[in-house]
Amino acid sequence: MHKTYHGSCHCGAVRFEADFDLARGTNKCNCSICSKSRTWFAIAPGNGLRVRQGQDALTEYRWTPPGKPEPFLHFFFCKTCGVRTWASGDHPQLGGLFHAVSVAALDDVDADELAAAPVNYVDGRNDRFDQVPADVRLL
Numbered sequence: 001m002h003k004t005y006h007g008s009c010h011c012g013a014v015r016f017e018a019d020f021d022l023a024r025g026t027n028k029c030n031c032s033i034c035s036k037s038r039t040w041f042a043i044a045p046g047n048g049l050r051v052r053q054g055q056d057a058l059t060e061y062r063w064t065p066p067g068k069p070e071p072f073l074h075f076f077f078c079k080t081c082g083v084r085t086w087a088s089g090d091h092p093q094l095g096g097l098f099h100a101v102s103v104a105a106l107d108d109v110d111a112d113e114l115a116a117a118p119v120n121y122v123d124g125r126n127d128r129f130d131q132v133p134a135d136v137r138l139l
Contacts, residue, residue: 008085009078028139033063040103040104041086121136
């Protein structure tokens, strides 16, 4: 069941709401940026994320992977404290427009609910979002 969660950056300049179902699982990816930042996220569908405060406090990072014509994801950070709050992308294999919301940035998630959520591992390094990477030990 979809539920609305509230989140923010560390300094509180950015505040948002996101709708998703933790029972469907959270995600960890092995692509280069997710691996380096130890990203743990839940997917909110296209209209499932709303910025409530601090749109002007956000900065965006885009990276075009080798061999790709353009960036796949847009990563949003607070300009002041540097906390990554979510990434947004549009990919047919992932259902179109989506937001990868950092579960670490959620303010009102119940610890037991989050701990009980399944963790899905995805092979983003090889654009195989439907497959588990061969090695998930460090994700």
